[in-house]
Amino acid sequence: MEIAIINPDTLSAIGLKKLLGEISPEFVIRTFADYGSLADDTPDMYTWYFISSQTYVLYNSFFLPRKEKTVILMHGISFNTPSAGNHILNMFLPEKMMKAELTKFFSDSIPLSMLQDEAELSPREIEVLVLVTKGFINKEIADKLNISLTTVITHRKNITEKLGIKSVSGLTMYAVMNGYVEADRI
Missing domain, CATH: 3.40.50.2300 (Response regulator)
Structure with a gap:
């Protein structure tokens, strides 16, 4: 090996x-x-x-x-x-x-014990996640996706709960590690 x-x-x-x-x-x-x-x-x-x-x-x-x-x-x-x-x-x-x-x-041949099972993000949650990692604030995300500010806040809350990640830097690392964004595009 x-x-x-x-x-x-x-x-x-x-x-x-x-x-x-x-x-x-x-x-x-x-x-x-x-x-x-x-x-x-x-x-x-x-x-x-x-x-x-x-x-x-x-x-x-x-x-x-x-x-x-x-x-x-x-x-x-x-x-x-x-x-x-x-x-x-x-x-x-x-x-x-x-x-x-x-x-x-x-x-x-199993993942190390530090691994956890995580819930799947919806396609809309992934869109919100990508915009968060690019530095957009909630109002800008709402305008860009043509949804209400309340809906953006709800999506961010759901993302945080599903992933157990609260910081923008943690969300950014998650997005890069999963191929949602490229590190050089942040």
């Missing part, structure tokens, strides 16, 4: 490589400081990609189609973090707990 770790944090990358090697000596693990180094290699040969959240956002066009093979390395995430079918690993877990999570992940 070929694993690529793409993380500019050298110590985190080395530590993760060590943990993965302890889980299975058969893993072939390569570390890359940035996406460019991975691209210079043979990027499609890897079974799994362990990548920093910044790399995921910046190179979403490469990783989104490989979502099932990508594990996003997050710092201090909680159960309310937008998962949307993404594999997420909390890099602040204690060593024993992280090793247990990784062992379970590879043995069961």
